[in-house]
Amino acid sequence: MAEYLTLFIGAVVVNNFVLTKFLGLCIFFGISKNLSASVGMGMAVTSVMTMSSILAWIMYFFVLQPLGLTFLTTIVFVVLTASFVQLLELIIKKQAPALYNMWGIYLLLIATNCIVLAVPLLNVENSYSLMKSIVFAIGSGLGFALAIILMASLREKLVYADVPKPLQGIGIAFILAGMLSLAFLGFSGML
Amino acid sequence: MNTAIDIILVLVGVGAFFGLVLALADKKFAMEVNPLINEVEEVLPKGQCGACGFAGCAKYAEAVVENDEVPPNLCVPGKAAVAAKVAELTGKKAEAAEPKYAHLKCRGTKTAAAMAANYQGVPDCAAAKLIQGGPKGCKFGCIGFGNCVRACPFGALSMGEDGLPIVDKDICTGCGKCVSTCPQAILTLQTFDAPVQVECSSHDKGPAARKLCKNACIGCGLCMRSCTHGAIKLENNLAVVDQSICKTCDDPTCLAKCPTKAIEAMTGVKKTQQTA
Structure with a gap:
């Protein structure tokens, strides 16, 4: 149990994908202008990542490894996640229109996102068990959600700040992200 | 050699599998878009x-x-x-939307309205309002940093030299973006057939309102008493015109009575468009 907890906390804060590993920065900056969109994106990433990790884990340990084709992992996972996201979008659109309205538009954005690819890759690289993979994926997703929600809250406040002209827009966002990242580095001694 | 065959098999397999699943899903979950x-x-x-x-x-x-x-x-x-x-x-019944335009219920120009503070912050009405309700003495009037001008998607608003936004009625489409943007809520959507409007939003008592702005409605009630149709009421020190009654009036006696000229005839209004 303690092992899982460590893995989870590690994925959420200590090894936060956005703020300490600098993955998924495109959506991190693209979506974080608006808080509600960020919440939607965080949810979408978490759920897609969890499900694609399970798929990828099965693929890796039942197909790629027995055949000795582990060098194909990256390519196969790209295909896997991209097609899976497409499939999920089709299903949600039909079966759960309310959910689709909430985060349907973000689904396609994360189809080839680097975090969504990084998590399954790290899972197999560290030879996590299926259960561990799921915990790691959920943790990473929540870590991403935490980062983007923090960022969106800050950027919404920034609207009323007197930002110097050359820094307005994405410039000040980068500075903010840097400071957030520094703060998150403070967790690095925790585990 | 075996590895090569394995690679081809695995990739083709994965590709074919997902291709098939997606194709099936597309059929099964097809959304009919009208x-x-x-x-x-x-x-x-x-x-x-x-x-x-x-x-x-x-x-x-x-x-x-x-x-x-x-x-x-x-x-x-x-x-x-x-x-x-x-x-x-x-195939629905056509009833044209009544054309409207945005109208500012404030005449607190730079010369008319007294300033309470010298605001040096971000030129944004909402930001300025956060500090003591804005730099003007009158806390109900236009702050004048032009949030409405920036909100207008059609470029119908511009900031006048007197510090109040000007609505170009020919461009204004009546979408109401500025109305919802204004932190003072003093922009209203107005139909073109309204003859008379109170150009003030101040709920301050008469002497206080007059001290803060020369053009303020002081709530004296002269217009209310002069109106033969009973279209004007005093609400919390401010004259309010009931446009549904006022529309029918062709001889507004109220205009001449107002001591501060806060009540005004709506001139230069473009003709109401023909309904389809």
Whole structure:
């Protein structure tokens, strides 16, 4: 149990994908202008990542490894996640229109996102068990959600700040992200 | 050699599997999109102003086609022409949206209104309002940093030299973006046939209001007593015109009575458009 907890906390804060590993920065900056969109994106990433990790884990340990084709992992996972996201979008659109309205538009954005690819890759690289993979994926997703929600809250406040002209827009966002990242580095001694 | 075959098999397998699954899913979960929705969307002005109450033109097009209860005349910027086309496409009864324009209920120009503070912060009405309700003495009036001007998707508003926004009634589509943006809530949507309007929003008592702004409504009630139709009421030290009664009046006696000229005839108004 303690092992899982460590893995989870590690994925959420200590090894936060956005703020300490600098993955998924495109959506991190693209979506974080608006808080509600960020919440939607965080949810979408978490759920897609969890499900694609399970798929990828099965693929890796039942197909790629027995055949000795582990060098194909990256390519196969790209295909896997991209097609899976497409499939999920089709299903949600039909079966759960309310959910689709909430985060349907973000689904396609994360189809080839680097975090969504990084998590399954790290899972197999560290030879996590299926259960561990799921915990790691959920943790990473929540870590991403935490980062983007923090960022969106800050950027919404920034609207009323007197930002110097050359820094307005994405410039000040980068500075903010840097400071957030520094703060998150403070967790690095925790585990 | 074996590895090469394995690679081909695995990749083709994965590709074929997902191709098949996606193809099946596409069939099974196919969403029928009514082609009429696109046609209706083409007709709409695409200002994405949201005056219809939907999140953008595409959403309105969808709603008006799919839902019988949604009338075809909700597009305010499109006026009668668009309402007629939407009605024709959807087979609904055409009733043109009544054209409206944004009107500022404040005459607190730079010369008329007293300043309470020298504001040096971000030139933004909402930001300025956070500090003691704005730099003007009158806490009800226009702050004058032009949030409405920036909000207008059609460029109908401009900031006048007197420090108040000017609405170009010929460009204004009545979408109401500025109305919802104004932190003071002193912009209103006005129909073109309203003859008289109180150009003040101050609820301050008479002497206080007059001290803070030369053009303020002081709530004296002269207009109310002079109005032969009973269209004007005093609400919390401010004269309020009931436009539904006022519309029918052709001899506004109230105008001459107002000591501060806060009540004004709406001149230079363009003719009400013909309904389709």
